Amino acid sequence: MSDRFALVALPLPLATPYTYRIPETLGDRVVPGTRVVVPVRRRELIGLVVDVDVEAPGAAAKDVLAVPDAEPALSSALLATADWMAGYYAAPVGLTLKSILPAGMWGESQVIVSLRNGTRVPGGVAGELLEWLEARGGEAAVATASRALKRPLWDVIERLTRIEVVTLRVQPPDTSAAGLTERVLLLSDERPTLLERTTLFRRRPKQRQLYETLELLGGSASVRHLSEQLGFGESVLKALVRQGLAREGRSEVLRDPFADSPASPPPANLTAAQSSALTAISNLPPGEGALLFGVTGSGKTLVYLEAVRRALAAGQGAIVLVPEIGLTAQTVSRFRGAFGDEIAVLHSALSDGERADAWRRLRRGERRVAVGARSAVFAPVAKLGIIVIDEEHEASYKNGETPRYHTREVAAVRARLEGARLILGSATPSLETMVKAETKLQLLRLPERVGSRPLPPVEVIDLRVAPKVPGTGPVAWSEALDSAIVATLARKEQAILLLNRRGYAAFLQCPECGEVWQCPHCSISLTVHQAPAGLRCHYCGHEEPLPLTCRVCANLVQQMRGVGTQQLERMLADRYPGARIARMDLDTTSTKWSHQRILASVEAGEVDLLIGTQMIAKGLDFPNVTLVGVVDADTGLYLPDFRSAERTFQLLAQVAGRAGRGPNGGKVLVQTRHPGHHALVWAREHDTAGFLRQERVLRENPPYPPVTSLVNLLLSGADEQEVGRRAAEVADWCTALVERYRLPIEILGPAPCPLVRIKDRWRWHVLLKGPSESLGRVVRYAARRLRREGSTRVAIDRDPMSLL
Ligand code: ADP
Ligand code: ZN
Numbered sequence: 001m002s003d004r005f006a007l008v009a010l011p012l013p014l015a016t017p018y019t020y021r022i023p024e025t026l027g028d029r030v031v032p033g034t035r036v037v038v039p040v041r042r043r044e045l046i047g048l049v050v051d052v053d054v055e056a057p058g059a060a061a062k063d064v065l066a067v068p069d070a071e072p073a074l075s076s077a078l079l080a081t082a083d084w085m086a087g088y089y090a091a092p093v094g095l096t097l098k099s100i101l102p103a104g105m106w107g108e109s110q111v112i113v114s115l116r117n118g119t120r121v122p123g124g125v126a127g128e129l130l131e132w133l134e135a136r137g138g139e140a141a142v143a144t145a146s147r148a149l150k151r152p153l154w155d156v157i158e159r160l161t162r163i164e165v166v167t168l169r170v171q172p173p174d175t176s177a178a179g180l181t182e183r184v185l186l187l188s189d190e191r192p193t194l195l196e197r198t199t200l201f202r203r204r205p206k207q208r209q210l211y212e213t214l215e216l217l218g219g220s221a222s223v224r225h226l227s228e229q230l231g232f233g234e235s236v237l238k239a240l241v242r243q244g245l246a247r248e249g250r251s252e253v254l255r256d257p258f259a260d261s262p263a264s265p266p267p268a269n270l271t272a273a274q275s276s277a278l279t280a281i282s283n284l285p286p287g288e289g290a291l292l293f294g295v296t297g298s299g300k301t302l303v304y305l306e307a308v309r310r311a312l313a314a315g316q317g318a319i320v321l322v323p324e325i326g327l328t329a330q331t332v333s334r335f336r337g338a339f340g341d342e343i344a345v346l347h348s349a350l351s352d353g354e355r356a357d358a359w360r361r362l363r364r365g366e367r368r369v370a371v372g373a374r375s376a377v378f379a380p381v382a383k384l385g386i387i388v389i390d391e392e393h394e395a396s397y398k399n400g401e402t403p404r405y406h407t408r409e410v411a412a413v414r415a416r417l418e419g420a421r422l423i424l425g426s427a428t429p430s431l432e433t434m435v436k437a438e439t440k441l442q443l444l445r446l447p448e449r450v451g452s453r454p455l456p457p458v459e460v461i462d463l464r465v466a467p468k469v470p471g472t473g474p475v476a477w478s479e480a481l482d483s484a485i486v487a488t489l490a491r492k493e494q495a496i497l498l499l500n501r502r503g504y505a506a507f508l509q510c511p512e513c514g515e516v517w518q519c520p521h522c523s524i525s526l527t528v529h530q531a532p533a534g535l536r537c538h539y540c541g542h543e544e545p546l547p548l549t550c551r552v553c554a555n556l557v558q559q560m561r562g563v564g565t566q567q568l569e570r571m572l573a574d575r576y577p578g579a580r581i582a583r584m585d586l587d588t589t590s591t592k593w594s595h596q597r598i599l600a601s602v603e604a605g606e607v608d609l610l611i612g613t614q615m616i617a618k619g620l621d622f623p624n625v626t627l628v629g630v631v632d633a634d635t636g637l638y639l640p641d642f643r644s645a646e647r648t649f650q651l652l653a654q655v656a657g658r659a660g661r662g663p664n665g666g667k668v669l670v671q672t673r674h675p676g677h678h679a680l681v682w683a684r685e686h687d688t689a690g691f692l693r694q695e696r697v698l699r700e701n702p703p704y705p706p707v708t709s710l711v712n713l714l715l716s717g718a719d720e721q722e723v724g725r726r727a728a729e730v731a732d733w734c735t736a737l738v739e740r741y742r743l744p745i746e747i748l749g750p751a752p753c754p755l756v757r758i759k760d761r762w763r764w765h766v767l768l769k770g771p772s773e774s775l776g777r778v779v780r781y782a783a784r785r786l787r788r789e790g791s792t793r794v795a796i797d798r799d800p801m802s803l804l
Contacts, residue, residue: 005061006030007054008038008047011098011107017050019057020064025158030064033072033079035106035170037065037154044143046106046170048074048097050082065154066142068111068168073363074101077417078378084413088776090783090796091403099403100378102359104172104352112171113157114139116164125149125156130165141171172352183223185237187214187246200243206236211245212597223248225351267302274303277444281307281386281423284442287415289422291392291437294446295455295686296427296657297621301331303446304388305338307423308369312342316385316420317368321407323394325373326595327618331390332371339369346372346379374399374407377414384420387411391619392424392433393650398801406799408433427657427688428650431699432706434692449661456628456660458668458684462675474505475563475571481629481669482575488627489579489608493664495627496620497572497611498655499565500635502585503527506562508535510550517547523757528560529587530570540759568611568631576609584612617655623662628655633672633680640754641803642704645679649691652683705799709772711779712800714753716761717792724750726792727764733785734766737778745770745778754804767803 004027009017020038022030030036030049038047039062046068074082078100086096115130115138128149133140146153160166192200201208210232214221226232240246270278277292281303284290294300308318320335322328325347336343344358344367361367363380370379374397377387389397389411397407408424415422424433424441437443449455459480466478488495507525508517517526519537526535528546535544549556560567569583584598595615601607602622610616610625630652637648652670660666672680678698682691699707713730717723727750738745748767756763768775779798786794 003056003061004052005054005056006036006049006064007051008036008064009050009094009097010038010040010045010047011101011103012094013092014094015092017093018047019054019061021061022052023063025155026064026067029067031072033074033076034067034069035073036067037111038062039065046109046111048101048106050079050093050097066111066158066168068170073105075380077384077414078380080417081378081410081414085403085405085410087780088409089403089405089798090779096403099375099399099405102352102355104356105170105359109170109172109356110141110143112139112169113142113145113166114169115166125151125153126160129153129156129160133166142168170356172356184220184249185214185223185226185240185246186220186249187211188244191215192245200245204239206232207240207243207245210236210240212594214246220249222351222353225349230349267299270302270306271299271450273446273448274299274306277303277446278306278310280442280444281421282310284421286419286421287417288442289412289415289424289440290442290444291429291433292423292425292444292446293429293434293437293688294425294427295449296654297449297453297455297661298427298446299450300390300425300427300446301334304390304423304425305334307386307388307421308335309338311385311421312339312368314385316383317362317365317381318370318386318388319376319379319381319384319411320369320371320388321376321390321397321411322371322373323391323396323618326589327615328390329596329599330621331619335369335371342367343369343371344379346370346376348373377407377411384414384418386421386423387415388423388425390425392426393428393430394618395647395801398799402795404795404797404800406801409799428653429688429692431646431692431695434689435696435706453660454665455686456656456666456668458656458670458686460675460680460684461669461671463671463673466671469575472571472575473567474560475568476632476671477571477575478669478671481631481671484627484629484667484669485576485609489576491626491664493626494602494605494607494622494624495609495629496616496625496655496658497568497609497629497631498614498616498651499563499568499611499631500613500651501562501564501632502538502566502587502613503536503564504530504566505560505564507560508547508558509561510553510555511557511559512555513550513553515550515552517551521757521760523755527564530566539755563632565611565613572609572611579608580606581609581611582607584610584615586613586615589615614651617651617658620658621661622658624664625658626660626662626664626666628659628666628668630655630668630670630672633670634674637674637677637679639804642699643801645677645698646695648677649679649683649688649695652679653686653688656683656686703769708769709775710798710800711768711775712797712803713766713768713782713786714763714795714797715750715765715792716758716763716795717790718761719791720762722790723762723764723792724752726789726794727751727766730786730794731766734768734778734782737781741777743770743774743777745774765803 004022005019006022007017008020032049034049035046036049037044082096082100086093115133292300311318322331344362362370365382370376370381399405411422461478461480463476469477469479469482505528508528517535519526519542521542522537522539524539526537529536533546565583565585572581582598589595602610636644656668659668678694715723715727731750734747746769750764750766753763753765782796
């Protein structure tokens with residue numbers, strides 16, 4: 001009998017998977033999607049079988065050592081999705097699977113062998129192993145057993161598994177073999193009040209951060225997670241224990257921090273528009289999709305809820321995708337309210353073990369609804385019936401590293417493979433999706449807000465001519481916005497103020513010679529921060545003290561330019577001294593769940609003015625918010641990216657949609673210096689369709705998506721000249737390819753990227769434009785031919801979301 005071979009992927013950046021021999025004893029169990037233990041150099045790792053009965057390799061192949069799964073870890077549909085991704089995005093299979101299968105499930109995970117009750121097998125190595133296991137409480141990592149008994153054990157274990165004397169399971173490397181326990185930090189029951197905290201944590205900001213992180217994580221967290229993923233040092237942990245605020249313990253499985261979050265029950269009756277959308281969704285042929293285009297406040301969430309409920313009633317499962325879990329706590333809690341224990345929330349704060357656990361439950365059908373950001377599109381939901389993508393236009397649905405997939409595209413492929421329905425929802429759909437709704441997607445509309453509430457009137461304030469309030473420093477503050485805030489405060493209602501620029505000021509400039517402080521590692525100006533004061537780079541995190549004099553001309557005065565959220569907060573505190581102000585931007589939300597803390601206090605009415613960056617534009621539903629002010633609508637208007645108008649429109653329309661959701665109505669004031677820009681003109685009318693019609697025409701000449709497709713070949717490296725030279729080579733290579741095959745592709749560049757340097761790496765790019773199929777051919781060749789050279793890397797970004 002001739003040998004059989006399997007192709008095994010590993011979570012490593014290998015161009016191709018390795019080939020292993022399948023021993024006869026394992027033959028029937030090595031099928032695509034199963035995890036296998038294989039030798040890699042001098043280690044044993046857990047890999048994933050991607051194909052069997054492949055050709056024998058040139059050199060002698062090593063043997064697959066064991067198959068710890070009773071059934072494949074990855075379904076054939078997910079394997080096929082991975083295959084499509086690897087092909088379409090030209091990414092190595094191993095890295096593609098790495099983005100699908102949680103880290104705790106393979107690679108360096110351990111195989112645990114446990115005794116089953118009953119049968120005894122006497123004598124030999126088997127008997128020795130069983131005795132040893134019994135002495136150890138019945139289970140241990142196979143690697144540990146091998147070391148203790150000083151011999152390889154896979155053969156023996158395989159036999160024992162077959163006669164059902166032992167069982168195998170895979171366990172993430174972060175949990176110990178005995179009983180799955182790990183060190184955890186738990187909050188003490190006596191919780192200090194906010195006031196007490198101020199004294200307690202005076203000059204101990206790290207301890208406070210840790211305390212509040214624990215609080216938001218539901219009162220406990222694994223020590224490993226706190227230190228490795230959230231960066232808290234052992235000393236901070238110990239200090240909190242010394243103060244009696246927390247204690248250490250061991251815990252079996254960690255609790256889901258969302259488990260106790262308040263769950264709101266859904267409204268009882270559907271509106272007419274909601275029910276006809278639902279009927280249309282139910283009538284979608286399996287594998288097909290729809291765009292749910294509903295204005296802000298039209299009740300899209302309830303449509304998702306009901307659609308998911310119907311899938312569950314039909315014995316199917318569901319995936320619900322949101323742009324970012326921390327920012328969409330309201331949506332998550334609505335789902336939890338409706339489905340309780342059926343839900344697995346996949347958020348980034350899960351430890352490897354918790355994530356692997358959630359996976360197992362979904363795969364077994366113990367949980368039937370997966371809710372999460374981008375990567376939850378790969379949740380192993382059994383009998384998948386529906387995939388919902390909320391706020392489908394959000395840029396965060398695009399993965400920023402290899403494989404550079406777009407969640408929407410992956411979801412469409414998976415839905416087709418599994419016969420699931422796909423629902424894309426937004427008040428401001430992307431132009432791509434809107435165009436698809438003319439052919440491939442069914443268009444469902446919710447044209448009105450629930451209860452026929454009007455959309456709030458939007459008033460555009462032309463900062464070039466509008467009367468301004470004196471004494472607000474560099475913050476351009478119109479009288480109109482000022483009096484609207486005063487009136488809102490007087491009525492005890494709430495206002496949201498958007499300023500999409502964090503920090504104190506965008507940059508520091510010498511008024512004498514014009515010198516601007518730049519990051520030494522990135523081609524970007526440093527942002528001025530206060531509390532703590534300093535100049536900071538928003539790309540690489542570089543920090544330096546605020547300079548007193550100009551480094552070029554030694555001039556004694558330095559000028560701050562471009563007002564940021566910190567400065568706005570200070571101005572507001574001066575001007576409206578009675579108002580309770582909260583700020584939400586990356587600086588105030590760096591600990592996990594801090595978003596929720598801020599939003600919860602807004603919901604509880606403890607905040608009058610909520611200011612923030614684009615974070616506050618998303619999905620919030622606060623009925624007492626009657627005023628939305630956009631402090632500067634122009635921050636993103638003229639970025640060198642063809643989507644800058646679309647992004648500005650979406651941001652304005654979304655933030656405007658936060659106003660007037662309750663019985664008191666509301667209005668929106670937008671300050672700008674470009675009132676004639678089409679993004680502002682259509683945002684004033686709340687007219688997404690109108691905006692997209694005009695934007696589509698603008699994308700025709702020069703052509704940009706969706707009129708054409710793009711591939712961005714991004715070169716980066718430490719040596720400026722080398723990167724430029726390589727970019728020219730890549731462009732030449734593309735030109736030759738395009739000519740040889742007469743492909744209808746236009747090649748732009750090589751050119752330096754708008755951000756020509758990030759983190760000490762120089763960046764150039766070559767942009768390819770043309771029909772998607774032709775680009776697909778180039779990408780396939782490029783994946784094989786364009787390799788890293790020296791320190792210069794080539795990234796292939798198909799359908800890029802940013803050209804910066
Ligand atoms: P969207 O996501 O479309 O902006 P939401 O789903 O947040 O809108 O709904 C807006 C508000 O309307 C929410 O407070 C929601 O509870 C309420 N709502 C939705 N549907 C109904 C309904 N059928 N009856 C009563 N209230 C509803
Ligand atoms: Zn930098």
